[in-house]
Amino acid sequence: MMISGVAMLALCTLLGSVVGDLLGVALGVKANVGGVGIAMILLIATRLWLSRRGLLTLPLKLGVEFWGALYIPIVVAMAAQQNVLVAARSGPLVLIAGIATVLVCFATVALMSRIGQRGETMDEIEARARGELAASGNPV
């Protein structure tokens, strides 16, 4: 059933949000600490558990993937409700601090992605996954 996928996703998100709030209270912080991250880990764990028992049906997967696919339009809607005017008008401190921070962080990302062995790119991972499927002879 497709609704079971949607319900599973909702349960993971709700549980993550509650645990994140509790964590915030426990740490004395007025914020949700890692709620989305906890929910993501719950969802990944549930997926592994279901697939091991052979309960990961196609409609259930569709119920989750539908929302994942709507992600970009939702981000566009989020962008359209930011207070862009204030950010643009707040003068040079905001502009300089924003630009400097982003540049420093971009540079650090560049540095850290070059340290250690280079990770496989998404294209390589997908090519390998396709290769393994073809080799095993049963396409999913």
Added chain:
Amino acid sequence: MEILKHGLAANSLLTAFAIVGLVMWLSNAISKHVLFGRVHGSAIAIVLGLAAAFAAGLWTGGEKGVVDIPILSGIGLMGGAMLRDFAIVATAFEVDVAQARKAGAVGALALGLGTLLPFIVGSLLAVAFGYTDAISITTIGAGAITYIVGPVTGAALGASSAVIALSIATGVFKAVLVMVGTPIVAKAIGLDNPRSAMVFGGLMGTVSGVSGGLAATDRRLVPYGALTATFHTGLGCLVAPSILYLAVRAIAGV
């Protein structure tokens, strides 16, 4: 006209789906036919969204972008925290567990640096612009982490509302820069694999900036970036009003 307005406002979420769908279609068409695929359609759509928010701010004088226009109020629900978190969590369904585990330690390191570096940059600039008290310096520095850490820190420390507004603006501007800048620098900073996406998420912080920027670069990287970025605001809210404030006070002396 009144009937049409009523119909659109009464079904505001459906209006939002239709309008955002139209913007996505238009952006993909611009990407394909005008820019020949050099800029991703999602990046164009996000910039159009920000531009619309800017124009709506000028027109309505409100603070919530296009949401202040009654018939577009559904955009607020569609792009609000509830559905945003719901959709981000859904993207985790595609996460390759082995890949995520490989980047665990480096992701945590990125998270630490992503809190400390923006805070240092923001605080130093606050000092350069003439702020001398530890509370204002800390609040502005916290705003450079994310636009949620800024006001949370400012409220906890009792900063003035002008300083809090400044810290929100810094955070929002950072998120906007990350959204727009990521697809441009993606190749140069090696952003094409899950490991660097997790490093990126930990360093850049803002969930909106990271997820928007990665969505515009390569949708498959979004869950990896979001996985680390989501801890960023919590970590910032934890250390900025406490350890970081005490450090600033020890240095600034007030």
